[in-house]
Amino acid sequence: MDWYSIVKFLHVVSAILWVGGGFVLFLLGVLAERAGNIEDKLQAMRASGQLGGLFFAPMSMLTLIFGLIMCSFWVGFSDLWIIIGLVGYATTFSIGMFIFKPTGERMGAMIAKEGITPAVLAIGQRMMSAARFDYAVMLVIIADMVLKPAPHDIGILAGMAMVLVAGAALALGGNRRLVPSAA
Numbered sequence: 001m002d003w004y005s006i007v008k009f010l011h012v013v014s015a016i017l018w019v020g021g022g023f024v025l026f027l028l029g030v031l032a033e034r035a036g037n038i039e040d041k042l043q044a045m046r047a048s049g050q051l052g053g054l055f056f057a058p059m060s061m062l063t064l065i066f067g068l069i070m071c072s073f074w075v076g077f078s079d080l081w082i083i084i085g086l087v088g089y090a091t092t093f094s095i096g097m098f099i100f101k102p103t104g105e106r107m108g109a110m111i112a113k114e115g116i117t118p119a120v121l122a123i124g125q126r127m128m129s130a131a132r133f134d135y136a137v138m139l140v141i142i143a144d145m146v147l148k149p150a151p152h153d154i155g156i157l158a159g160m161a162m163v164l165v166a167g168a169a170l171a172l173g174g175n176r177r178l179v180p181s182a183a
Helices: 003-035 038-075 080-114 118-147 154-173
Strands: none
Touching: 003 038, 003 118, 038 080, 038 118, 080 118, 118 154
């Protein structure tokens, strides 16, 4: 076994823990939302907030560090798939630090002070919307790491763009529910 294989293994394990753990919490929130179970939805959001700094941030940083080590010593930084991966990482890290973290803290403070109010639920809905886009970005990163598209891989790149557009559409309009008309 060589050093590249060890670093790649650590990169993949930390990515699985980061993306997989977050996806489970996101899925719990979506299932609770669809069931109309406010308490379970808030519990999933609380867990996300509690695990954000303790687990998800360190796993995302380890994923980045091991990826940068591989690029520095073996792969380089000039391939399109590396650039897409780094831009995707920067996007999802920014969503976590500038949306999930402060929103989760604000929700926690509001719940501690006022309990579960419509304002808290509205903030939670916005957080779930951001999570929809975040996981679209993560899906693109995973596809990028596996498929390693080059500039001539138009189909793969178009598919990745469609996933991002779908994620943005779900984030912007995913909370709307169809209601039968009174006609």
